[in-house]
Amino acid sequence: MITVPTITPTEDFTGVNGLNLASMERKHEICSPFIPRRNPARKTSAEIISEARQSLRVQSTQRPFTPRDGHRQLFGKSSVRADRDNRPPSTFSLNAQNFDAPDSRPGSGTRLSPLDHKPKFPVPCDAEDPFKALPKPPTDPLEVKRRLPGGRARLLRSGSLTTLSPVEGHIHVKEQFNPGLGQKPLSAKRLPSTDHTEVRSGPLKTGRYRTASESRLMQPGVDSGVRLTEERAERKTELGNGDNTKSTKEDAESLVWNNMIAPLLQQLESMAAGPVLGVLSNEDVSSSGEALLYCVGTLKFLSGNSALLRLLLDKNCVGVAQKLIQRLCTAEDTNFTIAGHILVQLTATLRNLADHPDSRPLFISFSMLSELCLVLRHHCKDPDICTNISRIYSKLSSYSECRLALAQTPDCYQLFLELLSKHHQKQDLVVRLLFTLGNLTAKSEEARRQLFQCEACMDTLLQLYDTYQRRDNSPHTPPQKGPLSPSEPQAPPGSVQEDEDVLVKLVRVLANMCIHPTVGPALANNTICIQLLMETIELRSVQESEELLVNVAATINNLSFYQEESSVLRRSQLTIAKLMLKLVLSSSRDAMLEATRVYGNLSQSKHVRDFIMQNKVHQFVVTLLDSKSTEMCFSACGVLTNLALDPANRDSLSVEGAASKLVDCLRDFGPGDWQLAGQVCQALWNMIVCGSEKLLDTQERESLLEFLTTCLDEQEALKWIENEDIRDFHRACWELEFLPVAQKLMKTLRPPDLTA
DSSP: OEEOOOOOTTOOOEEOOOOOSGGGGGGGSOOOOSSOOSOTTSOOHHHHHHHHHTTOOOOOOOOOOOOOOOSOOSSOTTSGGGOGGGSOGGGSOOOGGGGGSGGGSOTTOOOOOOOSSOOOOOOOSOSSOTTSSOOOOOSSTHHHHHSOTHHHHHHHHHOOGGGOOOOGGGHHHHTTSOOOTTOOOOOTTTOGGGOTHHHHSOOOTTSSOOOGGGSSSOOTTSOHHHHHHHHHHHHHHHOOSTHHHHHHHHHHHHHHIIIIIHHHHHHHHHTSHHHHHHHHHHSOTTTSHHHHHHHHHHHHHHHTSHHHHHHHHHTTHHHHHHHHHHHHHHHTTTOHHHHHHHHHHHHHHHHHHTTSTTHHHHHHHTTHHHHHHHHHHHTTTOHHHHHHHHHHHHHHTTSHHHHHHHHTSTTHHHHHHHHHHHTTTOHHHHHHHHHHHHHHTTSOHHHHHHHHHSTTHHHHHHHHHHHHOOOSSOTTSOOOOOSSOTTSOOOOOOOHHHHHHHHHHHHHHHHHHTTSTTHHHHHHTOHHHHHHHHHHHHHOOTTTOHHHHHHHHHHHHHHTTOOOTTOHHHHTHHHHHHHHHHHHTSSOHHHHHHHHHHHHHHTTSHHHHHHHHHTTHHHHHHHGGGOSOHHHHHHHHHHHHHHTTSHHHHHHHHHTTHHHHHHHHHHHHGGGOHHHHHHHHHHHHHHHTTOOTTSOOHHHHHHHHHHHHHHTSHHHHHTTOOOHHHHHHHHHHIIIIIHHHHHHHHHHHSOHHHHO
């Protein structure tokens, strides 16, 4: 923002740059001193400082991407439990191949040879009604071998088990059970091919095969029970040879399967998530640890299906998980290892549940965010558990209600810092914890203060910065030692993108922290912090590391607000100005914008202004006034306001047509953005303060006077705004930002006789 002293015709405006659209929300909070002002056009110190602090901006980054593991395993490939020799025998991957290995069999079990046939359901030889009794085992074991396998084979080829439909005559049997999850109850009308008796029953009396409309699957409104009785009578009289018994048995098997077994399988499928949750709620950890492990593993696999997430939430999966966490924390003293294995699966399940928007109120109501912090304290050395919980936090901390719940957890900031220090080499854990800290410090002054006051906060963050500051582009070469102690451990070489993702999130945390008035001056005077930021700009290119360099420039812009005489940043401002040339001359709009904002703050120094003019940066800044972005124009106006302080610079700006472009910018954006209009007027004021006739010709001067005269009328300036809330906001900006400077500028532009 602009530092505005008392305005007199002989004074220059000394400006600093920086406007954030997010800070526009705070413009409603118009500062008013306790003692009424004598001159309403004169700003108080509180107003000047408040406006200047609006240049400090919050940074935002995208949540880290987590690729989905396609293997159904209890522990993923990246888990520390991947070594099977260090795991209990019951924690192998749930894959079919594991059950074929000799060492995967239960110790008390017996190896059974596979069956060489497909068993059928033998039924009593009652062709009259095969449903009078349930299937019974055969009296002669050899009877199974005498059967022909063709009947069951044809049954399986007809369709999957879960899609078989009962006949119409016995539809009441299936209605006793619920259909499978995600499936609609199948009517007999849809699947006439499931009636396997119509092909094997032989020809009808008319000498032709029955059509679908003549089969047992009747159309609605037909008495299916009577028709079924007639068909049975037909089969009894027609099939008098030796095939009668076989056909009747095969027909009965299909009916039993369709009406009895398939519905039961569907019911079990729909109830799978609820028998599992019941076990988790009732079983004891110490006595049934492995059973709980497999149940939670099953729950994790179920939660990986987006269609089942809603079902798990409806069955109170979050509440069951909270109770289980409490039991695990109390029982881990006696069985810490199995508790850790269970928690890996449980936190993975909660990680999947966090994807569903309806889960957020449940996580809050069950205090799950605080419970997970308790798990982190107990299992801080377990990278699997810590990584799963960090993924939960990175997802939920993007929402305000979850951020508030997490921020109210005691000592969560200190806990995160300790985990960052302990697991500094585990990139996927580090990047998610940093993203969570960035979310917490984005909107809360209290969070910024609490994080900064944690023990070894800056040492931990800056050590991470140095660790992941890749000083060699080769992905196979470990990072060289930076400005920190050579004895500090270094992370193993990873991909350039992974290291950069950590820095993007870490720099965002620094940018958000330094908004606090206590933290900002401390960071601006931190030698290691300033050196690391400058080194990043020097080592990286905008084409390959655009987001990182934009965040670094935004952090420097925030820190440049605190330019004390002895600060490290003030002593390094000329070096920073040279580094900003890389961003200004890049093709990235965001990089240009951030670099221009930095120049707007640093150009308060005479050395920086001379550097800008010598390297012709002012030409680029004047060109930015043609931008259609109000942010870009505002930043450029801030730089020009400071450059115009030096009389020698005004002629160079006049040659570039700066004054004319400023007038055009005022006309285009002024009525919609009175803060920008005030900034333009301040830049014009500094340019014409010495009465230079080269800046504006007579026509441009008259046109500017006419526009200012219109804008000084409150009714004319605000007539196009209909919404009352927005009108109050624009009125405040018009009164504080535009009106005082526009009045002084008009007095300078008017001829002396008219002024008198």
